[in-house]
Amino acid sequence: MSTATYTVKGMTCGHCVSSVKEEVAEVAGVTSVEVDLSTGLLTVGSESPVQDAAVFAAVEEAGYEVAAR
Amino acid sequence: MSTATYTVKGMTCGHCVSSVKEEVAEVAGVTSVEVDLSTGLLTVGSESPVQDAAVFAAVEEAGYEVAAR
Numbered sequence: 001m002s003t004a005t006y007t008v009k010g011m012t013c014g015h016c017v018s019s020v021k022e023e024v025a026e027v028a029g030v031t032s033v034e035v036d037l038s039t040g041l042l043t044v045g046s047e048s049p050v051q052d053a054a055v056f057a058a059v060e061e062a063g064y065e066v067a068a069r
Numbered sequence: 070m071s072t073a074t075y076t077v078k079g080m081t082c083g084h085c086v087s088s089v090k091e092e093v094a095e096v097a098g099v100t101s102v103e104v105d106l107s108t109g110l111l112t113v114g115s116e117s118p119v120q121d122a123a124v125f126a127a128v129e130e131a132g133y134e135v136a137a138r
Binding site: 013015016 | 081082084085087088
């Protein structure tokens, strides 16, 4: 089990959170996604480590940006 | 043709705008819905006047509030 955290910029409401969760959940290997709107914290769980680039791309696909890993 | 404007509170992003548009568009008689995120201005077009209460209810259904009519 592997967990990685990222900080996402630009989320303003629950819809934003849902968009990010939906896209990141589609990344191959991801088994859980948690997002905290107030802090922008994105926590991604997976069986084996997932490439950061794939998570970054998913967040961008949702319309947001990873500010920090 | 009738047009009514309202000010909606609480919308923070494009998803919020979409939610409001979607719900208000479902009100019987409504033919057009415009929402300006920066001002909160909601403009509702219809063939004949639509009851304010129906628009208020639709905005609330979307999770927001009409601050002014």
